[in-house]
Amino acid sequence: MVLTAAAIQQGLRTQRLGRQLSVYGRVDSTNGIARELAEQGAPEGTAVIAREQTGGRGRLGRPWASPPGGLWLSLVLRPPLPVEDWPLIGLAMTVGIAVACETVTNAPVRLKWPNDLVLEGRKLGGVLVEAPGGFAIAGIGLNSNVPADTLPEEIRTRAVSLSDHLGHPVDLVTLTQELLLEVERHYDLLSIDRKAVIEQWRRKAVTLGRRVRVLGPEVIEGVAESVDDRGALVVRTEAGPRTVVAGDVLLREFETP
Numbered sequence: 001m002v003l004t005a006a007a008i009q010q011g012l013r014t015q016r017l018g019r020q021l022s023v024y025g026r027v028d029s030t031n032g033i034a035r036e037l038a039e040q041g042a043p044e045g046t047a048v049i050a051r052e053q054t055g056g057r058g059r060l061g062r063p064w065a066s067p068p069g070g071l072w073l074s075l076v077l078r079p080p081l082p083v084e085d086w087p088l089i090g091l092a093m094t095v096g097i098a099v100a101c102e103t104v105t106n107a108p109v110r111l112k113w114p115n116d117l118v119l120e121g122r123k124l125g126g127v128l129v130e131a132p133g134g135f136a137i138a139g140i141g142l143n144s145n146v147p148a149d150t151l152p153e154e155i156r157t158r159a160v161s162l163s164d165h166l167g168h169p170v171d172l173v174t175l176t177q178e179l180l181l182e183v184e185r186h187y188d189l190l191s192i193d194r195k196a197v198i199e200q201w202r203r204k205a206v207t208l209g210r211r212v213r214v215l216g217p218e219v220i221e222g223v224a225e226s227v228d229d230r231g232a233l234v235v236r237t238e239a240g241p242r243t244v245v246a247g248d249v250l251l252r253e254f255e256t257p
């Protein structure tokens with residue numbers, strides 16, 4: 001089915017997410033459009049989808065390859081949480097996305113701290129939460145029907161798509177509807193029972209219990225032990241436990257972020 005706002009909204013089971021929804025052809029970045037809408041007062045849950053992005057971005061200004069066939073989606077959020085807790089939003093989103101992918105395709109999607117979706121040990125997608133003031137924009141990038149060999153050469157061997165895994169394309173309309181539903185559920189659950197969200201994240205995590213090197217303001221090496229109540233990663237190092245709020249986790253020596 002073709003990805004249009006009407007197709008997605010027909011049968012959409014969410015309360016807020018995607019109730020206002022625009023689907024574009026090619027844009028610079030859906031996060032940019034969502035931000036403009038938020039600044040004009042768009043309500044929580046307003047969603048922006050593009051079939052293709054020319055300036056898709058990841059964390060720390062890194063580029064996000066966004067050819068046609070992927071799900072490139074941004075949400076306007078007005079979180080009822082103190083700003084210190086906003087790092088949990090990305091965590092909750094990735095749990096929701098993983099649950100939705102599993103429901104629709106059965107693919108065993110796993111999570112890597114902070115906001116990565118992993119399948120077959122490769123990157124399936126990620127979430128970028130930007131907080132320019134007063135509201136948050138959550139950008140979701142999911143390689144749904146993007147064959148990894150159409151991605152830029154430098155990421156090809158580290159990326160995977162649902163269609164690569166399944167051997168056939170997924171229905172983007174169904175996937176988007178399920179994703180909005182599960183993301184809403186897990187985002188809402190954060191305000192009620194954050195421990196439940198963190199516990200679900202832990203169960204899907206590939207990061208915990210492993211030796212890691214964390215690239216942040218400084219490089220920390222040790223065993224990733226847990227994620228705390230604020231979504232920070234706790235690493236057991238030779239000098240004792242360290243808490244990391246932001247960074248990239250490398251699970252192997254030769255990995256690059």
Ligand code: BT5
Binds near residue numbers: 074141
């Ligand atoms: C992320 O950043 O994983 C967050 C990506 C969020 C993208 C969405 S798409 C909709 C919305 N609009 C935007 O402009 N952005 C959001 P990070 O953890 O920094 O990962 C970026 C790194 O992943 C890059 O440096 C590459 O190594 C790799 N990468 C880039 N494109 C990829 C792709 N399509 N699949 C897998 N890996 C990719």
